[in-house]
Amino acid sequence: MSYRLSCKQLRGLTLCAILAAGQAAAQPASAPSSQAQCKGTIYLSFDTGSQSQAELIEQTLLRHHIKATFFLANEKTIHGDYSLDPGWQPLWKRLAEEGHAFGTHTFDHVYVVRDLPDGKIEVRPQFGAQAGSKQQWTPAQYCEEMTRVDKRFQALTGRKLDPLWRAPGGKLTPNLLKAGEACGYAHVAWAPAGFSGDELPSDKFPNDALLKKALNGLKDGDIFLAHMGIWSRKDPWAPAVLEPLISGLEQKGFCFATLREHPVYRHLFAGAKER
Template identity: 25%
Template sequence: MWKHHIVGIVLAALIISIGFSYQPFSAQGKEIHWGLKRATNEKQAEAGAELDALLEKHGAIYKGPADKKVLYLTFDNGYENGYTESILDTLKAEKIRATFFLTGHYLESATPLVKRMIEDGHQIGNHSYGHPNLARLSKDEIKKELQKFDNRLKELTSLERTTVTRPPEGIFNEQVLEAANEIGHQHFFWSIAFIDWHRDQKKGGKYAYDQLMSQIHPGAIILMHTVSPDNAEGLPSFIKDARKMGYTFGTLDDLNINKLDIPLSFLPR
């Protein structure tokens, strides 16, 4: 499963690196691989008008308002590699709440860290239970994937459920968005990402810092992977210097803006 995960991430990274090139598609059935034109000089990343329209139709979001210098930190957790605790320590010291999109594997294998995320006030996002290609599943199967994660989350932690989701490998179609909406989930993609998932290819904190600073823009939803030592090392400097540039840090719940009738997700039961 994780080999497929890495292959999917590599493909997504290639799309991100060259920018999103729109091709006509049937949003309902054909697989859409998330990608966009990178931000430069603090100008927002762009996914294109047609994809923007599809996302807006279903309340899906990949960036915040262009006129507000707010950043949104999100992390994808498929498996633990020893660096999440450092990232949590940084977020706590800087008084920032982030969103952690977890898989069922992470929920089961790193439960103490999940409980700490919740105790520290972070949001838990649904990255599916088994990390399948959701675009190849039926609507009922998609719902079952998300609900299986929520059911296990309820059993293991103080949370009742999740309300935000991100598709594995960034692969989706309109049916995926619809299925999530029908069970009270809002999709969140990202506008900043970079190659940061090679657990044994350390490039150093400066690499992560430079990648983040080169793409920074108002309203950025930032995707990082907690398996990376580079992210753990570079995050403190990035936060401090982003603040010097006038940026603040918000939460994804701030972006819900009542488009969907979905409850805030920081509330334990």
């Protein structure tokens, strides 16, 4: 995948603490007992994928009493089905009941190719009936693709998505960003230090190097991105990195929250009841 980060997407991030670099000790530590004790907040986010690490991610977050944000697409899984099929209903229901936040990642994991005249967008779905073929969509068509996830999520869990979305690959164009805004979704990227690298080749980007990079680079307000399983990586990221990453950040005094509490996005939830 190719990831691009637009500074415009991160406008308004409050960087309240610059923490000293250095890898955390190996032994896990308890999270700070209250927000008042936090030296900063990290916002963990997970995109769907092969789903090979879905249960491991859920159990790790539960152990540390952490709420994260999940961006959902209907992707092919290790079980031969798709991540928004009925077979995955128990997982999504549990995560919703556990208090996590959810956004759309487009139903068929649709990549943007380029902008076209009259506000149209050239796209390429990864899954679905049009998989691999370039399509010319209007903003309304892209909106429909985004809301397909919401409709399926409601059918599986009885709950609506949060008004958040993430473009596959993180790639945006001006027309695509306008289409998402017109559809009622705020786009969520990630911080430079928040790129986990979990889909990169493990021989060139080993897990210990990715862990060290994240621990040294993450700071208050950063959004972190990982996946619920990646087909191509031979040495999976989550089993080796997620637990020590969370423990290391806790030892540095960080707390964790969903994007509902992020300074850029929390206005979207002002006055809303906890989902």
